[in-house]
Amino acid sequence: MKILIVGAGAIGGYFGGRLVEKGEDVTFLVRANKKEILEKTGLNIRSKNGDLQFSPKLITKSDNSKPFDVVLISTKSYQLTTAIEDVQPFVGPETMILPLLNGIAHLQILIRAFGEEKVLGGLCFVESTLSDDGTIVQTSPVHQLVYGERTGQQTERIGKLELAFKGTKAEFVKSDDINQDMWHKYLFITAMSGITSMMETSIGPIRDLETGQHVIRVFLEELVAIMEKIGAPIAPAIAETQFQRINDMSAEMKSSMQRDIEKMQPTEAEHLQGYLLGKAKEVQLSVPILEIIFTKLMLYEQRQAVQ
Ligand SMILES: NC(=O)C1=CN([C@@H]2O[C@H](COP(=O)(O)OP(=O)(O)OC[C@H]3O[C@@H](n4cnc5c(N)ncnc54)[C@H](OP(=O)(O)O)[C@@H]3O)[C@@H](O)[C@H]2O)C=CC1
Ligand SMILES: CC(C)(CO)C(=O)C(=O)O
Incomplete structure (x- = not known):
């Protein structure tokens, strides 16, 4: 499964990193200045659950790429409008959009941008922050990402996503009631x-x-x-x-x-x-x-x- 993470920040970098560690095909959509930095430093995670350092696959909004199977949105809420514009070229008819932001109001914004069908529900429990040198510092044992169809159905695509997330060091939990x-x-x-x-x-x-x-x-x-x-x-x-x-x-x-x-x-x-x-x-x-x-x-x- 081709996974795109929008924002290599505290949570996007963390969960994306755990998927890379497992061997999944993960790309990070970043801004040009961040790309330059990450190409030099790599992505560094310092974590209660084990450190990780790797050279991430990176794209910026102007790069060419085929649509991804799933896009994990992990920006702040006030960055969402720009992030939606930037990610549009990488979203195809079958792409799933999995938001990880705190809150609820972003769901309607994403549905307006991508359509009711594409948008899954998601959230995460993790205490993570970016240090001054760009290292992702994850400070408490809990590192859980919860996701699911907003209809509560066990669809074929959610089954595929479950397989991709399975066996990752972080805890990925499929929910039958993601709205709640x-x-x-x-x-x-x-x-x-x-x-x-x-x-x-x-x-x-x-x-x-x-x-x-x-x-x-x-x-x-x-x-x-x-x-x-x-x-x-x-x-x-x-x-x-x-x-x-x-x-x-x-x-x-x-x-x-x-x-x-x-x-x-x-x-x-x-x-x-x-x-x-x-x-x-x-x-x-x-x-x-x-x-x-x-x-x-x-x-x-x-x-x-x-x-
Ligand atoms: N940190 C935590 O412990 C937790 C956070 N959350 C929630 O997760 C969401 C994200 O928070 P967090 O990870 O802390 O935030 P960060 O600021 O650490 O990360 C956001 C990242 O998104 C990037 N970004 C923003 N816009 C774009 C864009 N258009 N294209 C590419 N990259 C972009 C930023 O890049 P740039 O550096 O270029 O600005 C930044 O790296 C929030 O809603 C937060 O409430 C939920 C649970 C725990
Ligand atoms: C409290 C915590 C760390 C739990 O995940 C959180 O969600 C946040 O601070 O944004």
Whole structure:
């Protein structure tokens, strides 16, 4: 199977690297400057699950190539529009589009660009970041990628994808209800990234405080109330499940949003917290914690814009 990864960043480089390690035919679509760097340095992964260094197959948007069988989209949400334009020449009638971004709003954007049929559902749990020298640093044992047909069907193409992903060092999980899994991850990450970015620390010190525990719980309940009101396909006890997940994570765990803020980079606040805040307004729900967190993130974005 010919696999194209859009973006050799923290997650694209990581999961793409694990597929290369297994022997799959993987190409990375990168921008010209990144191509130049990667041709010199190779792609380097430093990981809890084993280091890896290799010379990746690289293309840029202006190169010629046949369509790929599957395209994994692993850019940030604010880079998606350009990424869609850049990847179009490599998408054919049978190409599957597998998005790995956090959030939900990107699904409609991808469906508009590529059509309902092509777009699968996907998400990942991995703590990964790019260091100053471009090394992908993956810092906790979990490295799971979940994917599936949004219809829930066991199609021939998803069977082929399963075969390609099988035997990889990272955990690739086929889901029969990827819509629900994506909403559950969306709930988790909106809470986790919002709270850690707001409090400017990893999750451990926050949840060690009684007030921290309370804020996490109430924020999750607030987010669930929005999701229930708009008819999102979430499970009844999901607030409690995600509360436990947050309590079970290692104390040092940070969110990618918080790491982006530490690196003074843009955030996905509009895509994650902003989208749900918009929905809360539509259905007239009061969501004070979400409003406080979103305000903090917008103030950060405004400071960045003037610098
Ligand atoms: N990091 C993490 O631990 C996790 C992240 N996620 C989610 O995954 C998504 C990606 O995050 P992450 O990997 O951290 O982000 P990164 O910034 O590390 O990676 C994004 C990559 O996409 C590349 N890119 C952007 N636009 C294009 C384009 N048009 N053509 C080619 N390459 C492009 C960027 O390249 P360039 O350097 O040229 O800008 C960059 O290398 C986000 O939605 C995030 O929320 C989900 C789970 C965990
Ligand atoms: C919390 C984590 C690392 C879990 O995968 C994540 O998804 C993110 O920070 O974007």
